[in-house]
Amino acid sequence: MDFSKLKKLYPESTLSKHPFMEEDTLRIPYKNQWIHIPKKSLDDKEISILNLLKEEIQPDTFPASQSKWFNFMEGNREYPPQTTHPVRLIQLVLEKMDDQFDYSIWIDSITHLFEPVLDVFFVTQDACYIIQDNTSQTLTQEEIYGMLKTLEDDFSIRTNAYIGQFWSPDNSLKAILKEEQRIFQEEVSHLHDRICSLSDVALRYFTKGALSRSTLMQELKKQLDEQPDWKELILALWTSQGNISVAAKQLFIHRNTLQYRMDRFYETTGLSLRNMNDLLLCYLLVL
Structure with missing residues (x-):
């Protein structure tokens, strides 16, 4: 084709x-x-x-899931599998899988890597879900990234991950897990890092509708888009939480050069990147 x-x-x-x-x-x-x-x-x-x-x-070669958790999330089961502990959903999207990719070996590897798990299953050829309860070891995003990086090298793939919150297994669990699915599917193409949680994507996800409907905000966004260097400037300052020295190092420029660019930005837009409210507004516009 x-x-x-x-x-x-x-x-x-x-x-x-x-x-x-x-x-x-x-x-x-x-x-x-x-x-x-x-x-x-x-x-x-x-x-x-x-x-x-x-x-x-690409024939449907990924293993059909008989998982009770899969059936619960798909609406084919009214209640979640029996558990008394809060649970979380970890979503993995796999890129660049070739014909040699072995789903069963991948599932076994993920199961042992994240042990203990309640379930591991594929929902599409490229989306793998992990269900854990809160008796599992608490891992940071950096630790999870390191674990996945090991598998990436072994399987010659690239992974993007969303680490869900722990939720009580009550009547609202299905709706919550479906919303987490929707959030990750909509935000995965905008990730700055390949691993994220709700706090990493919440600003963009929950504000993008209001921003897109605002003529005022779209005009501001247009001004920012006209200067390609401004996005890099805003992102560096945001990730450094406004620390000019740290942001200058990220941009590989002198601190005084960064301050000069910030002054020019203010003169052009009327927004000061030294002010955290202004910086937040600009960050939302370039996401």
Whole structure:
């Protein structure tokens, strides 16, 4: 299949390294990337035909899950499997899997790496879910990243991860886990790091709707987008929590040069990156 030819048929289609997009798309694997076609631009017959094409390109070879947790999250089971402890969902999206990828060995490796786990299963060819309760060892994001990096080298893949919160196994658990799925699927293509939690994506996820509806905010965003260096400046200051010396090191420039750029930014926009409220506003606009 040639993407350029498909693009002529579906001009709204895009090519991405990420399997998920913000909008609902039909995904087709293509040369270690993903073709995304917005479903709103397709009718039922087109979706059926493209799904047949997708099966020809990459048959459904990942193991069908008999997991009770999978059935619970898919709505085929009313109550979660019996547990008295709070549980969390860890979502992994795998990139650049080739024909040699062995799902069963991957599941065994993940099970031993994150032990103890309640379950490990695939929901798509590239999305692996881990269910843990709070009796498991408490690990930092950095430690989890190190563990996954070991597997990446062994399996010749790249992983993106969302580390969920621990939630009580009550009546609201299914809705919470589904929302965590939706959050990660929409935010994975915007991650600065390949591993994240709710706090890492909450600002963008919960404010993007209001920002996109505001003419005022879109005009400010337009001003920032016109100067490509400003995004780098804002992100460096935000990640350093406004520390000019640390931000200058990140940007590989002298502290005085950074201050000069901040002054020019203020003169142009009227927003001071020395003020944390202004910095937060600019950060939201460049996410």
